[in-house]
Amino acid sequence: KQEVTQIPAALSVPEGENLVLNCSFTDSAIYNLQWFRQDPGKGLTSLLLIQSSQREQTSGRLNASLDKSSGRSTLYIAASQPGDSATYLCAVFYNTDKLIFGTGTRLQVFP
Amino acid sequence: DTAVSQTPKYLVTQMGNDKSIKCEQNLGHDTMYWYKQDSKKFLKIMFSYNNKELIINETVPNRFSPKSPDKAHLNLHINSLELGDSAVYFCASSIRGGAGEKLFFGSGTQLSVL
Numbered sequence: 001k002q003e004v005t006q007i008p009a010a011l012s013v014p015e016g017e018n019l020v021l022n023c024s025f026t027d028s029a030i031y032n033l034q035w036f037r038q039d040p041g042k043g044l045t046s047l048l049l050i051q052s053s054q055r056e057q058t059s060g061r062l063n064a065s066l067d068k069s070s071g072r073s074t075l076y077i078a079a080s081q082p083g084d085s086a087t088y089l090c091a092v093f094y095n096t097d098k099l100i101f102g103t104g105t106r107l108q109v110f111p
Numbered sequence: 112d113t114a115v116s117q118t119p120k121y122l123v124t125q126m127g128n129d130k131s132i133k134c135e136q137n138l139g140h141d142t143m144y145w146y147k148q149d150s151k152k153f154l155k156i157m158f159s160y161n162n163k164e165l166i167i168n169e170t171v172p173n174r175f176s177p178k179s180p181d182k183a184h185l186n187l188h189i190n191s192l193e194l195g196d197s198a199v200y201f202c203a204s205s206i207r208g209g210a211g212e213k214l215f216f217g218s219g220t221q222l223s224v225l
Contacts, residue, residue: 031210031211032211034213034214036216041120041218041219041221042218042219043115043201043216043217043218043219044201044203044214044216045216046213046214046215049213051211052211087152089154091154093210093211095210098156099156099214101153101154101155103151103152103153104152
């Protein structure tokens with residue numbers, strides 16, 4: 001069964017900390033993995049997309065890594081800010097043409 | 112200019128009613144989707160349409176009927192609403208619907224069935 005799990009479910013950190021969000025998936029036959037941000041009452045914003053042949057992608061203070069063999073991805077957020085507070089969703093596009101979402105990590109960064 | 116827009120943003124209705132949610136994308140994409148996010152925040156695909164044709168239909172009750180008048184629009188009509196239909200429904204689109212394409216999401220419609 002193709003599943004995506006995210007740990008932790010919630011995270012609260014002071015401003016300025018570097019943090020890591022984890023995503024694990026059960027099947028390594030994937031096209032790509034995407035990290036999304038979801039703000040309350042708003043849609044999903046795509047942050048980073050890593051193709052199955054890639055190891056990592058970077059955008060500003062965000063860095064996402066992919067280890068297909070172990071079925072894991074991490075989203076690293078450097079120097080966190082209160083504006084980073086949101087729910088972060090990991091989604092895996094499997095070779096069965098299905099995009100499977102994790103349940104998300106709810107992040108709160110306090111001043 | 113919003114790329115994927117849904118209306119309404121909030122929908123509160125009684126059990127047994129019929130309601131529709133509209134979605135439009137101005138990205139020129141061929142493929143559109145409906146996703147459902149339940150109370151546990153789990154997102155799951157319901158339907159996908161490519162150029163007005165149904166591609167994916169995931170074990171969704173037939174009370175849910177998507178309609179695509181053209182490739183820029185994918186509306187979701189729900190008959191005989193039930194309490195368990197309460198959720199946030201997201202519309203999305205991608206260029207061609209090919210495997211691994213980036214998806215663009217609307218802001219969601221929060222449906223509450225009383």
